[in-house]
Amino acid sequence: MTQPAREVLVKPSASAPLLSVRSLAKYFPIKKGLFGKAAGFVRAVDGVSFDVMPGETLGLVGESGCGKSTTGRMILRLIEPTAGSVEFDGIDLVKLSNKEMRKLRRKIQVIFQDPFSSLNPRMTVGAIIREGLTIHKLAEGSAADARVRQLLDEVGLRSEYVNRYPHEFSGGQRQRIGIARALAVEPSFIVCDEPVSALDVSVQAQVINLMQDLQRDRGLAYLFIAHDLSVVEHIADRVAVMYLGKIVELASSADLYREPLMPYTQALLSAVPVADPTVKKSRVVLTGDVPSPANPPSGCVFHPRCQHPAKDAACTEIVPPLEEKAPGHWAACIKQPPTGVDWSIQKAAGATHPPERFLPVLDR
Amino acid sequence: MAHDSTAGPLLSVEDLRTFFYTEAGVARAVDGVSFQIGRGETVGLVGESGCGKSVTAFSLIRLIRPPGRIEPGSRIVFDGRDLATLSESEMRKVRGELIGFVFQEPMTALNPVFTVGDQIAEVVRVHHGGSKQEAWGRAVKMLETVGIPSPEQRAHEYPHQLSGGMRQRVVIAMALVMNPALVIADEPTTALDVTIQAQILELLRELQQKFGTSILLITHDLGVVAETASRVIVMYGGEIVEEAPVEELFAQAHHPYTEGLLNAMPQVGQERERLATIPGSVPPPTNWPKGCRFHDRCPYAWERCSEEHPPLYRIGTGHISRCHLAEEPQRRADAHDPLVVAVSGEGGVTRGARRGEKQNVSERKAIS
Numbered sequence: 001m002t003q004p005a006r007e008v009l010v011k012p013s014a015s016a017p018l019l020s021v022r023s024l025a026k027y028f029p030i031k032k033g034l035f036g037k038a039a040g041f042v043r044a045v046d047g048v049s050f051d052v053m054p055g056e057t058l059g060l061v062g063e064s065g066c067g068k069s070t071t072g073r074m075i076l077r078l079i080e081p082t083a084g085s086v087e088f089d090g091i092d093l094v095k096l097s098n099k100e101m102r103k104l105r106r107k108i109q110v111i112f113q114d115p116f117s118s119l120n121p122r123m124t125v126g127a128i129i130r131e132g133l134t135i136h137k138l139a140e141g142s143a144a145d146a147r148v149r150q151l152l153d154e155v156g157l158r159s160e161y162v163n164r165y166p167h168e169f170s171g172g173q174r175q176r177i178g179i180a181r182a183l184a185v186e187p188s189f190i191v192c193d194e195p196v197s198a199l200d201v202s203v204q205a206q207v208i209n210l211m212q213d214l215q216r217d218r219g220l221a222y223l224f225i226a227h228d229l230s231v232v233e234h235i236a237d238r239v240a241v242m243y244l245g246k247i248v249e250l251a252s253s254a255d256l257y258r259e260p261l262m263p264y265t266q267a268l269l270s271a272v273p274v275a276d277p278t279v280k281k282s283r284v285v286l287t288g289d290v291p292s293p294a295n296p297p298s299g300c301v302f303h304p305r306c307q308h309p310a311k312d313a314a315c316t317e318i319v320p321p322l323e324e325k326a327p328g329h330w331a332a333c334i335k336q337p338p339t340g341v342d343w344s345i346q347k348a349a350g351a352t353h354p355p356e357r358f359l360p361v362l363d364r
Numbered sequence: 365m366a367h368d369s370t371a372g373p374l375l376s377v378e379d380l381r382t383f384f385y386t387e388a389g390v391a392r393a394v395d396g397v398s399f400q401i402g403r404g405e406t407v408g409l410v411g412e413s414g415c416g417k418s419v420t421a422f423s424l425i426r427l428i429r430p431p432g433r434i435e436p437g438s439r440i441v442f443d444g445r446d447l448a449t450l451s452e453s454e455m456r457k458v459r460g461e462l463i464g465f466v467f468q469e470p471m472t473a474l475n476p477v478f479t480v481g482d483q484i485a486e487v488v489r490v491h492h493g494g495s496k497q498e499a500w501g502r503a504v505k506m507l508e509t510v511g512i513p514s515p516e517q518r519a520h521e522y523p524h525q526l527s528g529g530m531r532q533r534v535v536i537a538m539a540l541v542m543n544p545a546l547v548i549a550d551e552p553t554t555a556l557d558v559t560i561q562a563q564i565l566e567l568l569r570e571l572q573q574k575f576g577t578s579i580l581l582i583t584h585d586l587g588v589v590a591e592t593a594s595r596v597i598v599m600y601g602g603e604i605v606e607e608a609p610v611e612e613l614f615a616q617a618h619h620p621y622t623e624g625l626l627n628a629m630p631q632v633g634q635e636r637e638r639l640a641t642i643p644g645s646v647p648p649p650t651n652w653p654k655g656c657r658f659h660d661r662c663p664y665a666w667e668r669c670s671e672e673h674p675p676l677y678r679i680g681t682g683h684i685s686r687c688h689l690a691e692e693p694q695r696r697a698d699a700h701d702p703l704v705v706a707v708s709g710e711g712g713v714t715r716g717a718r719r720g721e722k723q724n725v726s727e728r729k730a731i732s
Contacts, residue, residue, distance in 0.1 A: 063560075064528075172645055200412035200413055201412065201629050202641060212638070227557065227558065229632055230629070230631050233632055233633075257633065269632065270562075271559045272558055272587065272632050273585065274632070275629060275631060277590040277591070278611060285559075285563060285566060286563075289529055289530070
């Protein structure tokens with residue numbers, strides 16, 4: 001009964017995207033027995049499509065295990081995709097050889113979550129930042145020295161620090177070093193994988209402001225992967241919400257936070273604690289845990305935990321397409337009108353409740 | 365002070381000092397902390413890493429190992445008894461039986477080679493004695509209380525077979541199985557996803573209502589505190605810098621550090637062009653700044669702040685703040701950039717610029 005997932009094009013505007021991800025998937029084999037025969041697959045990422053425009057920040061949110069980091073790593077080809085394409089500036093990265101990819105990494109950089117394990121402890125800060133310059137033959141000798149000092153200054157660190165080692169710095173300072181390393185090769189796109197999650201609130205604010213300044217000055221595009229919804233709302237222009245390897249909602253940050261349409265996004269947003277004790281929230285508390293991606297639920301992957309009042313048997317049968325419910329606001333839910341999945345199709349799948357608009361009041 | 369066991373606060377900490385004698389010098393991680401927790405009350409203890417909040421928590425149950433030491437003169441009066449003077453064997457009875465502890469990382473708090481049922485039952489056997497079957501029965505019942513489905517089967521499982529949220533429920537079951545009067549929860553939801561965090565906070569609230577347990581909730585997340593605690597203690601530099609009822613703290617924070625923390629936090633539903641920042645980072649505990657420990661990061665600091673260590677001033681009912689602004693409130697109007705000496709940076713933003721626009725500059729100067 002299940003429908004094949006439709007090819008979805010998510011385009012925010014007319015100009016050409018910098019990065020186009022189409023039907024990207026990663027299935028990790030579950031190996032059993034002596035010879036490692038695959039007994040099944042973990043569908044970490046299962047057909048994800050989105051665009052990132054030049055100079056834009058696309059937030060990618062979801063709970064642990066939803067596939068957001070795997071998506072980021074596939075774009076960098078640190079993990080090889082099982083299927084799909086990643087087009088960057090018109091070039092399909094998935095088809096490139098390792099050597100060609102290495103050259104292109106100049107344009108696509110990454111900032112990792114943990115500033116303690118992502119910097120080589122045996123290299124000085126200067127050597128860490130300089131490495132990219134040398135590999136891509138961008139500068140050498142005293143020109144490289146000057147460039148390293150300039151980069152340190154740009155990320156708000158004293159240029160005298162070039163000869164120090166990572167352990168001499170605090171978490172926030174290390175994250176600045178990671179940012180300087182990424183900037184050294186003048187990328188146009190940076191995958192930021194939970195860049196501020198390990199930092200304290202006050203230091204987190206410093207790093208977020210720095211990232212926004214650099215974006216403004218250099219026209220960088222970010223894929224900002226994070227689990228903290230308030231940070232993402234602050235920094236992202238558009239936000240994609242992932243659940244069990246799929247994008248379930250994608251909209252401008254303002255639309256998504258004001259009027260989440262997919263029941264999962266509604267629950268996720270209502271779970272965020274509000275730093276205002278006078279607010280008594282009506283909360284959509286999800287029961288249970290995220291199901292295993294090795295054995296995802298049929299139909300809509302969210303149906304076992306969904307609280308949409310019109311949820312019925314059709315949700316267990318029909319894979320909801322990611323469809324445009326309002327201009328630029330995409331959501332995957334056959335019960336949230338408007339939907340292209342006709343009532344006759346839903347009824348054939350056992351539907352008893354027609355779609356109805358469901359927007360639980362999120363007091364804020 | 366003599367307490368009988370029903371009147372007065374459940375816990376009264378007086379001048380707690382916990383120092384670590386390291387090669388780099390004496391780290392005064394907790395440096396003269398006094399507070400109380402009432403019966404059935406939830407107190408939030410907030411601050412950034414390195415402020416001393418976790419060391420305070422571990423000191424309360426005396427889990428401080430050398431080179432750390434709880435200094436003589438510190439008093440931890442629990443239900444009329446000073447825990448600081450108890451012998452180790454007496455202390456062992458306090459832990460788990462009178463004071464439960466919920467740790468941040470549920471995977472490291474549980475033993476991977478025993479089933480979760482065995483681990484909870486062990487707590488019962490150690491503190492209560494009785495037969496194995498009886499202890500096992502209590503363990504299963506406790507797993508049910510914390511909302512674990514099919515507890516009879518789950519009790520036979522090992523920690524790695526459970527999800528993060530389930531593991532944290534097991535840790536909470538262990539902390540509560542002896543029905544302690546106080547539960548210390550050190551970042552109980554930090555390692556969890558936000559939907560699971562909502563479940564766990566809900567569970568803690570329910571259990572508190574059911575058992576009347578007092579909770580000391582240690583967290584860096586002001587949102588969690590706002591939703592859970594009735595009173596909040598803010599720590600910085602090993603000291604309490606502010607304490608207030610939760611509504612008052614969020615409505616009118618007095619200490620510039622609390623103010624800075626609240627402003628630095630992005631919040632869902634609040635649009636802001638730029639986040640306010642607190643420049644610099646927490647100083648090392650071996651070398652707290654002279655005068656006010658926050659003065660070199662404070663936007664209001666003046667000469668007095670670098671000279672005179674501020675006492676805790678009374679601001680209102682149950683509201684105290686360690687800031688000289690209490691005596692010279694007019695100075696709050698003169699916010700300036702802390703530590704800005706000369707100004708460079710993009711666009712030549714100068715000192716006279718409006719707040720917010722110049723954040724970036726102060727940030728850069730302060731970090732270097």
